[in-house]
Amino acid sequence: MAGIRSIGVYLPVYRLHRDAVAQVWRGRDGAGARAVAGYDEDSVTMAVAAALDCLKRGKTAPDGLYLATTTAPYREKQAAAIVAAATDLPDTCRTADFTDSVRSGTAALRAALDAVAAGSARSVLVAAADSRPAAAQGNLEMVLGDGAAALAIGDDDVIAEVEEVYSLYNDFTDYWRAADDKFIRAAEGRFIDEAGYFPTMTAAVDGLLKKCKLAPTDISKYVYYAADARQHAGLARRLKLDKARVQPPLYDAIGNSGTAAGFLMLAAALETARPGDKILFAAYSDGADAFILRVTDKIKQFQKSQIITPRLAGKVNIGYGQYLTWRALVPVEVSTLPERTALSLPARWRERKTVTALYGAKCKQCGTPQISQIGQTPRVCVNCQARDQFEPYKFSDKKGTLFSYTIDQLQPTLNPPGVNGVVDFEGGGRLICELTDCPPEQARVGLPVAMTYRKMFVSRGIINYFWKAMPAD
Amino acid sequence: MESIKDKVAIVGMGCTRFGERWDKGVEDLVVEAAYEAFEDAGIEPEAVQAAWVGTVFSGLSALTLAPLQLQYVPMTRVENMCATGSEALRGAAYAVAAGVCDVALAVGVEKLKDAGTTGVKGPSIVGDNQEGASGIGPGYSAPASFAYLATRYFHHYKIPPEEGRRLLAQIAVKNHHNGSLNPKAHFQNELTVAQAVNAPIVAWPLGLYDCCGVSDGAAAAVVTRADLARKFRPDPIYIKSMQINVGARQGTTLPNYDFVHIEENVLGSRRAYAEAGIKDPRRELSCAEVHDCFSIHELIIYEDLGFSRRGGAREDIEAGTFALAGELPVNTDGGLKCFGHPLGASGLRMMYEVYKQLQGKAGPRQVNNPRLGLTHNLGGNAGNGVCSCIIVGNER
Numbered sequence: 068m069a070g071i072r073s074i075g076v077y078l079p080v081y082r083l084h085r086d087a088v089a090q091v092w093r094g095r096d097g098a099g100a101r102a103v104a105g106y107d108e109d110s111v112t113m114a115v116a117a118a119l120d121c122l123k124r125g126k127t128a129p130d131g132l133y134l135a136t137t138t139a140p141y142r143e144k145q146a147a148a149i150v151a152a153a154t155d156l157p158d159t160c161r162t163a164d165f166t167d168s169v170r171s172g173t174a175a176l177r178a179a180l181d182a183v184a185a186g187s188a189r190s191v192l193v194a195a196a197d198s199r200p201a202a203a204q205g206n207l208e209m210v211l212g213d214g215a216a217a218l219a220i221g222d223d224d225v226i227a228e229v230e231e232v233y234s235l236y237n238d239f240t241d242y243w244r245a246a247d248d249k250f251i252r253a254a255e256g257r258f259i260d261e262a263g264y265f266p267t268m269t270a271a272v273d274g275l276l277k278k279c280k281l282a283p284t285d286i287s288k289y290v291y292y293a294a295d296a297r298q299h300a301g302l303a304r305r306l307k308l309d310k311a312r313v314q315p316p317l318y319d320a321i322g323n324s325g326t327a328a329g330f331l332m333l334a335a336a337l338e339t340a341r342p343g344d345k346i347l348f349a350a351y352s353d354g355a356d357a358f359i360l361r362v363t364d365k366i367k368q369f370q371k372s373q374i375i376t377p378r379l380a381g382k383v384n385i386g387y388g389q390y391l392t393w394r395a396l397v398p399v400e401v402s403t404l405p406e407r408t409a410l411s412l413p414a415r416w417r418e419r420k421t422v423t424a425l426y427g428a429k430c431k432q433c434g435t436p437q438i439s440q441i442g443q444t445p446r447v448c449v450n451c452q453a454r455d456q457f458e459p460y461k462f463s464d465k466k467g468t469l470f471s472y473t474i475d476q477l478q479p480t481l482n483p484p485g486v487n488g489v490v491d492f493e494g495g496g497r498l499i500c501e502l503t504d505c506p507p508e509q510a511r512v513g514l515p516v517a518m519t520y521r522k523m524f525v526s527r528g529i530i531n532y533f534w535k536a537m538p539a540d
Numbered sequence: 541m542e543s544i545k546d547k548v549a550i551v552g553m554g555c556t557r558f559g560e561r562w563d564k565g566v567e568d569l570v571v572e573a574a575y576e577a578f579e580d581a582g583i584e585p586e587a588v589q590a591a592w593v594g595t596v597f598s599g600l601s602a603l604t605l606a607p608l609q610l611q612y613v614p615m616t617r618v619e620n621m622c623a624t625g626s627e628a629l630r631g632a633a634y635a636v637a638a639g640v641c642d643v644a645l646a647v648g649v650e651k652l653k654d655a656g657t658t659g660v661k662g663p664s665i666v667g668d669n670q671e672g673a674s675g676i677g678p679g680y681s682a683p684a685s686f687a688y689l690a691t692r693y694f695h696h697y698k699i700p701p702e703e704g705r706r707l708l709a710q711i712a713v714k715n716h717h718n719g720s721l722n723p724k725a726h727f728q729n730e731l732t733v734a735q736a737v738n739a740p741i742v743a744w745p746l747g748l749y750d751c752c753g754v755s756d757g758a759a760a761a762v763v764t765r766a767d768l769a770r771k772f773r774p775d776p777i778y779i780k781s782m783q784i785n786v787g788a789r790q791g792t793t794l795p796n797y798d799f800v801h802i803e804e805n806v807l808g809s810r811r812a813y814a815e816a817g818i819k820d821p822r823r824e825l826s827c828a829e830v831h832d833c834f835s836i837h838e839l840i841i842y843e844d845l846g847f848s849r850r851g852g853a854r855e856d857i858e859a860g861t862f863a864l865a866g867e868l869p870v871n872t873d874g875g876l877k878c879f880g881h882p883l884g885a886s887g888l889r890m891m892y893e894v895y896k897q898l899q900g901k902a903g904p905r906q907v908n909n910p911r912l913g914l915t916h917n918l919g920g921n922a923g924n925g926v927c928s929c930i931i932v933g934n935e936r
Contacts, residue, residue, distance in 0.1 A: 404681065422676055437793050442676050449793045471695075471799050473687030474744035475680045484744075487680045489688055491795040499688075499792050501678045507744070512695045524679065533676040 070225030073125020077116035082381035101322030104213035106481035107521040113215035114196035121217035131191035133175035152423040172326040173356035197325030202250040212322020216330030233275035236354035271355035287344035402479035410526035418442035425463035436496035469514040549769035549776035552581025555892040558757035559726040567607035569758035577760040589641035594628030595884035621919025623928035625887030649758035650882030683743035685921040686834040692799035708835040709736035719874025755880025759888035781815030791923015804927035805844035812929035826910035829890035890915040
């Protein structure tokens with residue numbers, strides 16, 4: 068039976084504490100924190116990180132990738148293809164974007180399950196990521212958070228089978244963002260709950276349990292989306308759920324990350340699930356998708372490393388000022404340094420293996436791995452000068468060590484000062500690159516680093532993604 | 541293989557005042573530098589049989605020399621990053637040595653301050669130039685690309701960063717003292733170690749005074765056959781060696797590069813010494829103008845060029861070895877630190893100082909009994925460079 072073979076998550080290292088926001092606006096003291104995507108992150112980069120985490124945790128060779136997000140970087144141009152390329156999936160992989168609703172994550176999940184069940188795909192990666200825009204001084208600014216999750220869907224070796232699915236749609240306007248809106252708008256709170264969320268979710272849960280002839284007590288864990296923690300707790304009361312059977316929404320620690328939110332809760336639930344457990348998993352927005360998952364024996368092996376718990380706390384607390392600049396909510400002074408020249412699309416295409424998945428080359432004659440910091444694929448070996456004796460060599464998954472570094476006060480960046488380093492890879496090869504998620508005081512010679520896919524700069528509306536080094540876990 | 545040694549002489553040189561020359565264009569700087577060189581050589585512009593001009597950002601083609609109104613003369617523009625000015629001189633000298641002309645002109649010019657921005661377009665050199673238009677190069681500044689050397693040097697020799705910064709400060713203090721004696725320098729102020737170490741950080745561990753200025757300027761040289769030189773002047777300066785050494789990005793690609801030396805400097809200077817017949821540069825050179833784009837680079841140059849033993853720059857700096865009155869005065873005119881670094885002009889500006897020193901015309905900066913002098917440039921950065929070394933002498 069089709070199900071989940073692996074699940075991976077990504078949460079940015081940055082946390083904005085809600086009381087820091089409340090202080091600025093003299094609002095009610097907020098509790099907890101929200102995860103904030105770094106200045107060089109977006110839904111694509113977070114989805115890449117989650118997809119790589121998912122692939123690392125469960126050996127699987129996807130022949131499909133579905134990306135679910137309400138915050139794709141382009142209005143026109145597929146985001147899933149960018150994620151597939153950075154994740155280094157084969158080019159025959161089917162890709163699609165599922166979008167425009169925070170329920171698009173489960174829409175993608177259903178499509179993946181159907182493809183696998185029908186035999187048209189062997190394994191489909193479902194990645195969900197969001198970094199939803201909220202206006203300053205508003206409720207959503209406190210409530211939302213950024214994050215990503217990825218599920219590998221397959222037919223065998225699953226950690227959780229999907230036994231039943233129940234969906235309904237409902238054209239209901241609670242949260243929306245029109246084409247010209249910069250921020251999400253919301254309807255009146257009680258209307259959202261009483262006319263939309265509670266009846267729709269109740270119908271979905273009841274409908275699903277009835278469809279598979281289960282009693283509410285047959286369910287070990289209820290994992291479901293809600294707009295915020297208050298709404299989440301409200302549904303548990305309406306459904307008279309035993310608190311111990313309700314997966315906490317994690318909103319206190321990281322906020323509501325839209326399409327990724329439910330999957331993140333599912334990851335947390337799977338960390339402690341036992342074989343045979345039945346999980347009811349439900350997503351909401353313009354209707355609902357509800358699933359019955361049955362946890363298999365394979366979960367034990369999968370639980371050897373925690374999926375989400377170590378990432379919940381974050382590593383770097385930021386101030387509200389940083390948040391505002393990263394989100395482009397305040398204009399910032401432009402750098403007085405010379406501007407970079409515009410991106411060349413042909414050059415970027417030509418060097419796509421380097422640009423997207425950080426491929427260099429390994430000399431077949433002398434075995435030297437090498438990568439050029441300007442992207443050119445080598446033709447003559449830097450070490451032995453053999454011509455055209457190369458095989459592709461991927462650096463994005465290699466561990467590295469910081470050989471030297473500098474903290475650059477002049478570098479144009481939304482998170483000054485710039486941190487840059489000389490990275491030496493385990494197994495050979497060197498790259499001089501930017502560091503990210505690395506507070507200046509953390510930089511030191513010998514720092515273990517890993518590579519991460521990030522936004523470098525934007526040129527004529529084109530987002531220039533590339534790899535940076537970050538302190539290794 | 542023949543050598544350039546003693547085949548070509550410099551018989552005239554010119555150099556503009558360097559600095560923020562807001563009211564002067566490229567054409568003004570070219571005319572100022574070239575006409576000083578013509579007058580110094582005692583020639584009229586019509587005597588120039590061929591010309592080379594070096595500029596990185598301030599002109600395309602040899603039409604950059606059009607303001608001189610040379611009449612249909614063979615001219616060439618060259619570019620080799622920070623070695624561009626020296627490359628222009630090399631083109632002129634090689635043409636004379638080849639016997640295809642007897643009098644050639646070399647001009648280097650750059651108007652960085654016309655960019656309207658701060659600093660040299662650093663990231664372009666490593667990241668998003670024509671070769672790397674995929675735009676993946678890191679966006680760090682030029683100072684950052686040399687700061688890697690300082691971080692690593694301090695780590696390698698176990699020098700605490702604050703101590704290391706005081707050491708580098710002494711280089712800036714020396715160069716500022718020399719610059720204070722030079723009316724053509726951009727910065728003519730004395731500097732103290734305290735001022736230097738307390739200045740704002742630019743790219744850790746480098747601070748403001750570890751970085752050279754950003755300036756406009758031009759310099760020019762008239763070269764001729766060595767055997768004709770005395771017809772122009774009694775004290776021509778003879779070219780003993782000219783070496784350009786260009787890496788292939790080995791250091792930024794291979795992890796065996798240590799970031800405490802620069803291979804292009806080491807090999808380029810060795811070749812230059814061999815061509816000039818120099819065995820002990822520290823004793824035989826009377827003065828040296830080296831590429832102090834950043835203080836840490838001048839320190840590493842001391843070791844790379846064999847002035848100090850490997851790891852020994854610190855003791856030599858502290859002993860005042862490279863001060864004006866020291867054993868081997870370095871950057872007697874104030875260096876890039878006080879002249880700034882108009883890329884196309886710098887190599888020829890350095891040669892202007894060595895030329896004056898060897899003629900005994902360096903005024904308050906004059907070194908004792910000069911015989912041989914060296915100019916050195918490094919374009920690019922650590923592990924990724926273009927090095928020029930030129931040695932000249934006042935005897936044939």
